[in-house]
Amino acid sequence: MTWRELLNEGKTSLKAAGISDHDTDAFLLLSYVSGYDRGRYMLHEREHVPDDRADAFRVCIEKRESHIPLQHITGVQNFYGYDFLVTPDVLIPRQETEELAELAISFALNISGVCNILDLCTGSGCIAVTVKKELDKRHICSYAAASDISDKALFIAGKNAEKNKARITFIKSDMFENIDGRFDIIISNPPYIPTDDIYGLDPEVKDCDPWEALDGGQDGLLYYRIIAEEAKAHLNDHGLILLEIGYDQGSRVAEIFSNKGFPDISIRKDISGNDRFAVIKMP
């Protein structure tokens, strides 16, 4: 059997199993077992596949057929050009969150002196690591801290910082509980799905991402209330809070922060045109 025939077999199986991105996923799994990127695949597609590679590919395809997320099979997700290890202990980094990291980077460029950044609910560490790396690349002096309540998540985040050579201080903390000091930017993609809505999510999300990374309490806004209540004590003058929010939470998140005395709040859209981010300036 050639690589091309094997790939087609995988595509057909995933399509029959109702996997929406069947062709892409089949290729990414082929790439995972072969080490070939698109270009190298084209060079080798007519060659015979060694039996052990074909077996490995079929095992991956079977897992994907049973709706195990691709990232849990390959163990990685690319985010902003960096590879992040993922396990069921952390939220799989999402594309829209890259835009949140981008916002933090652009704001950080305008801060004079050392830029202090805190990433709350860091999960895989994707935001903290990306922002730190991008600032390092631009020779912007920064200090980055990242916290999570989960030891297992912090373990993965630590590995991701190591893998990407990003210097981050990790803190085990339930929101601000163990956070000392003040920051120029507090960034967070906290859990924001209303508890009852989680049951209606795609099984690949609700059964495979950690529940605690999704669950934002009864109305989904629990963590925004905590941040609105406690962030001022951890922000420098002219500090900034950057949050990812649900597409229908913009006005309610703005209200939560305005009630806590933050006068300057803007809700921004993601590339799909949905409200997705809140930018809140220190009064």
Ligand code: GLN
């Ligand atoms: N900060 C991580 C991410 O954006 C994890 C977020 C979470 O667990 N809610 O992917």
